[in-house]
Amino acid sequence: xxxxxxxxxxxxxxxxxxxxxxHRTAGIVADTLRSLGGIEVTEGxxxxxxxxxxxxxxxxxxxxxxxMDGLPVEERTGLPYASTHRGTxxxxxxxxxxxxxxxxxxxxxxxxALERLGATRSEWAGTVVAVFQPAEEVISGARAxxxxxxxxxxxxxxxxxxxxxxxxxVGTVAVGSGAVMASxxxxxxxxxxxxxxxxxxQASLDPVVTAASAVVRLQTIVARETSPLDAGVVTVxxxxxxxxxxxxxxxxxxxxxxxxxxxxxxxxxxASIERIVRAESQAGGLPEPTIERLPGADVLxxxxxxxxxxxRAVSAVVSEAVDTESGLAMASEDVGQLxxxxxxxxxxxxxxxxxxxxxRSGADIxxxxxxxxxxxxxxxxxVGVDALVAxxxxxxx
Numbered sequence: 001x002x003x004x005x006x007x008x009x010x011x012x013x014x015x016x017x018x019x020x021x022x023h024r025t026a027g028i029v030a031d032t033l034r035s036l037g038g039i040e041v042t043e044g045x046x047x048x049x050x051x052x053x054x055x056x057x058x059x060x061x062x063x064x065x066x067x068m069d070g071l072p073v074e075e076r077t078g079l080p081y082a083s084t085h086r087g088t089x090x091x092x093x094x095x096x097x098x099x100x101x102x103x104x105x106x107x108x109x110x111x112x113a114l115e116r117l118g119a120t121r122s123e124w125a126g127t128v129v130a131v132f133q134p135a136e137e138v139i140s141g142a143r144a145x146x147x148x149x150x151x152x153x154x155x156x157x158x159x160x161x162x163x164x165x166x167x168x169x170v171g172t173v174a175v176g177s178g179a180v181m182a183s184x185x186x187x188x189x190x191x192x193x194x195x196x197x198x199x200x201x202q203a204s205l206d207p208v209v210t211a212a213s214a215v216v217r218l219q220t221i222v223a224r225e226t227s228p229l230d231a232g233v234v235t236v237x238x239x240x241x242x243x244x245x246x247x248x249x250x251x252x253x254x255x256x257x258x259x260x261x262x263x264x265x266x267x268x269x270x271a272s273i274e275r276i277v278r279a280e281s282q283a284g285g286l287p288e289p290t291i292e293r294l295p296g297a298d299v300l301x302x303x304x305x306x307x308x309x310x311x312r313a314v315s316a317v318v319s320e321a322v323d324t325e326s327g328l329a330m331a332s333e334d335v336g337q338l339x340x341x342x343x344x345x346x347x348x349x350x351x352x353x354x355x356x357x358x359x360r361s362g363a364d365i366x367x368x369x370x371x372x373x374x375x376x377x378x379x380x381x382x383v384g385v386d387a388l389v390a391x392x393x394x395x396x397x
Contacts, residue, residue, distance in 0.1 A: 010081040012104040016070025016097040019135030022048045046145030052130040059126025059397030063157040066110040067136035073098040076371040102165030109384035125397035142334040146341040160339040160346040168352030172320040175311040175349040177304040184332030185296035187256040198246035210284035211252035233259040259330040297332040303345035313394035317386040353380040
């Protein structure tokens with residue numbers, strides 16, 4: 001069977017599913033793998049994950065990873081195959097969904113690469129394990145697959161490879177060495193006070209004032225506790241308290257997101273957050289706050305030797321392959337957890353998906369997670385397949 005990748009991509013784009021809800025997507029992936037022949041398919045790994053194993057004699061084992069989930073974003077691209085799909089988020093709220101980070105094209109690239117590898121078995125030897133991962137956007141899917149025995153149930157890799165779409169011109173591939181993506185951690189902090197009437201503040205222990213003070217003080221972690229030569233981010237993206245202007249509530253909840261480019265800075269930021277929220281609670285006369293740390297992503301570190309090998313291989317098939325760190329700045333990924341669990345090195349790179357003419361004309365370029373994020377799929381799909389196949393072949397016998 002010959003895959004028609006563009007319609008496949010357009011169908012995936014039109015039907016994005018949120019993390020751990022990728023049932024339709026996973027079904028399409030599994031059916032497509034079976035249609036190619038010679039691939040052992042396992043569904044339901046880590047919930048909605050799919051693993052395909054293509055064995056071709058003795059040789060190295062290469063894991064290739066693509067993430068499958070969409071985002072709670074309402075698409076505004078105007079494409080004829082734009083998503084009108086809706087899903088239910090973790091709070092039970094119905095939300096619009098969109099592939100605003102290119103996971104649809106990631107899946108398409110990997111399926112296309114498997115087709116080509118299967119068709120050229122006479123030219124390589126070894127085993128390719130295709131990992132179609134759920135729930136990357138909530139930094140949970142890799143861990144779920146690992147907890148479901150991914151590293152024990154499937155052949156142990158000598159390398160883990162993957163690529164991510166980037167708002168760069170089609171035909172460009174950026175392969176970094178060393179730290180290429182930041183760590184990511186999330187915290188939910190609950191300040192508990194004593195409610196009262198707005199006319200009698202002396203009867204309260206006001207959690208709103210305490211939480212507001214903490215929000216301001218948290219900004220000093222980067223501004224005053226992190227070297228200007230280092231990189232870190234502390235963002236308070238959610239603040240919930242109260243129901244009416246004249247009622248002082250008994251609870252205030254803030255949600256914090258952090259990023260760091262190395263594990264030392266990551267540890268300092270986490271310790272500072274805990275110190276500040278506890279100190280602000282004490283200053284406000286409130287009891288100890290509740291601090292919930294949600295699963296996060298480690299700093300993603302590309303193995304230098306293997307990164308150089310990927311760059312050489314990709315340079316032979318892609319016009320603009322460059323040795324550089326990602327242009328995605330402090331973005332994070334959980335793909336590194338797969339390599340850690342398997343005890344293997346990793347190389348993760350970034351492939352342009354944007355019409356080069358937009359750059360030449362000076363147009364605004366939508367970034368990942370934008371409602372206008374729209375890969376130029378007809379040209380970006382072949383480039384991504386070429387890059388993935390070349391990098392894989394460079395690590396097979």
